Amino acid sequence: MQAPDLSIILVNYKTPHLIVDCLRSVEEHTSGLTYEVLVVNNDPDPTGQAVVLTAFPSTRWIEMGYNSGFARANNRGIAEAKGRLILLLNSDTLLIDNVFKRCASVLDSRPEVAAVGPMQITREGKVHTEAYDGFSQLRRYFYIVPTSGFFKHLLHRLLPDNHYSDPNEVDWLIGSFIMTRRETVRKAGGLDENFFMYAEDVEWCWRLGKQGKMLLLRDAFYIHLEYGSSTDYQERKVTHINRFKPQMHVSNLLWVRKQYGVGAYLILILHYLTLLPVIFGWKIGVNLLNFRNPFSGLENQREFARQVGIFLRFFWKTLFNQKGFYKI
Template sequence: MQQPDLSIILVNYKTPYLIVDCLRSVEKHTSGLTYEAIVVNNDPDPSGRAIVLAEFPTTNWIEMGYNSGFSRANNRGIAESAGRLVLLLNSDTLLVDNILKRCADLLNTRPDVAAVGPMQLTRDGKVHTEAFTGFSQLRRYFFIFPTSGFFKRLLHRLLPDRHYADPDQVDWLVGSFIMTRRETVEKAGGLDENFFMYAEDVEWCWRLGKQGKLLLLRDGFYVHLEYGSSTDYQASRVTHINRFKPQMHVSNLLWVRKQYGVGAYLILILHYLTLIPVIFGWKIGINLIRFRNPFTELENQRAFAQQVGIFLRFFWKTLFNQTGFYKV
């Protein structure tokens, strides 16, 4: 059998119908290159296999046997793929044009490029402009300070953005669409399997970036519906203080520890621990000034303290960068 140009790897967790829609869009819009589709199944429900293979019978369906998360599933898909190029593609994505051929051509003609991805569109067709593309952007978001004034200037000074001569070059690409070469993966290594979900794409791009440029095609697009299979891992209420999804931030803290070391990790943990009495004291003070029960309306503060408690469950493992499965 002739080697395909591209291996498309999708992970299934309760999203077989989304995968069917995704593969339909791939089939409709892709021409000029050969590809294989690989679905790695994290879902204990076996019904998804029949749904996908009924319409796309040549799909290589791989059973993990448990919810192995994003890194382990994609690594398994990469290991069993045959293409010269590899694409990690979320199940909740749709192609709108022949972007796969364009990305493949770029990797085939630009040896200085390690990986490439297009811009995201929301489900209503708007450009997703809020996605981070720089490591410092992401790290600044982890600090819960006022978003303007002194603290904003301080964080930008301490964690400045990196600027590249190429306007398309970025620190990292969103894991919902990353295309790279097989040989690049062999040099950089696969995704870090300590990560269950989230931030593994950031850490992987850090290593991919050592092999060449990461390019975000600002005039190339795909639809990312978002949260097709991750609703189990979202925060129930989002405010400025209580804005971290527990699973996401456990993974973010692991990434900070791996990439920036013990000091950067400890600063964040100390920041969150210090904030607990501050935000409780602030709200209690506001209640007293307004002649209300001082312990009323503290739900947001309690939720934050509970989140910090979740982070601390992984404290020693993260501090010593221990091998494990960082799943909340």
Template sequence: MQAVKLPVDLSIIYVNYKTPHLIIDSLTSVYQYTSGVNLEVLIVDNDSGDNSRQAITRLFPDVRWFDMGYNAGFSRANNLAIGHARGRNILLLNSDTLVLDNLLARCVCLLDERPEIAAVSAMQINREGQVHHDIFDTFGKIRRYFYIVPQRPGFQKLLHRFIPDNHYDDPNEVDWLSGSFLMTRKSIIDKAGKLDESFFMYGEDVEWSFRLRQHGRMLLLRDAYFVHLEYGSSNEYQQQSITYINRFRPQMQVSQLLWIRKQYGVGAYLLLILHYLLLIPIIFGWKILVNLRNRERVFSNLSNQQEFAKQVGIYLRFFWKTVLNTPYLYKI
């Protein structure tokens, strides 16, 4: 007699790029703590060129494996898996995550029982159990972060007035959810569309959340947690030295500027680009004046300023494509 196949409650999607050990640890935690949910796991490989498939499927033979054939980034890889997913709910889950309890079943139940909810996630903690308190859970917080202004209260107050936050009666409701753990219904994706494939990495979850949010509320469960180690294949797209003016990861900011253009229009994008261009002579001039005051060489210790100018140059590589909102893989 042929076994009856149960409906799939949840399709878990991982994007792999040379991180088999992380996915193995993540999947181990998923199967250890998850119960009451019929799930499937889909892994999309972004041309890792290593033994990822053999290492993972040897331990988890039921995984459904897909090869992109090139490093397609986050959106395109997830979209491939979404198209093949059998579950009524979809979970985007980073390779560098661990679950600590039956969180997945709780989220599935919430989506099943509350049709007004479009998507759900949980609080991120690090390996030491500390909560990531610096959460950009509103669009306003992200947009304000893009502006490099003096940290004095007057300037910050003006920036808040210029770019306010949305406020909700439910403390769990937010504007957007991180793609490191984002669960939504397949039926919602059918209405809102898949992730925007112009995004290579970063920003795509913010833009996608904006579209998902048109079909229901976005919930960040403040009393639920998962571990986000925050390392893995994305390290090569991160800068190592961070200062106040150089706090943007180049790939992240290229993507975020694309998000600004798509969600808020060409004017908001041009305003940010103008802001960065005007900052270049300001920060160079300020540092030169400091050098003169300290009786140092006029053009000494300008590496921070030079790095900022270099980053702005990277953003400008994509200027016309972003202005025209041209479909393109925005990868540095």
């Protein structure tokens, strides 16, 4: 049997019905290239397989046997894929047109391009404006500083963005849709399996980008629902100092260590440790000035301290870039 043009890899963790909806949109909108679908299963619940295979019996179902996270599951799919093109696709995505063919044509016609992806939109058609595509954009977000223009300007001076002549070229592509060549993956390597979830796509794109341009097609779109297996999308109180999701930021810190080295990682950790007495002292001072119990209303500060404690659990492993499973 002739190998397909494209191997579509989806990871299942409690999302079989989302996968069925996704594959229906793929079937409806994809033409002009052959493809196979591989679902890598991280979910111990056995019922998901029947849900997906009943709707799409030609799907290749691959069992991991445990919740292996995003990187390990996708690497398993890449290892078993037969297509000359590889697509990492989230289960909570929907196609609205023949974007697979559009991206494949870019890779086939432009050898200088290493990977390509479209813009994310909501179900209502709004572009995800909060989505980052630059390394420095992410790094600036990791610093908790006053929101005044001075500090924003300072961070931009210290961590400037990369600029490209091609308006579609970016530093990295969101892991919910990354299409690349099998040969590019062979040269760059697979996803780093130390990551459990989050930031592995950023680190992988850093290595893919060494093989060629990373293109974000700004006139091509797909729906990203941004929910599914992640509990991080459950409603929670978000404040300026408590805007990090702990699992996500443990992975972010690992990415900073791998890509930018020990110094960049230690500066961030020192930043968070320095903030602890500052934010507690500020709140206690405000309470005293207002003749309140000095230790009242410290929930926000205690939550930040709890998060820093989680980051520190992985401090030595991250500092020495040790192999492991960086999962909370």
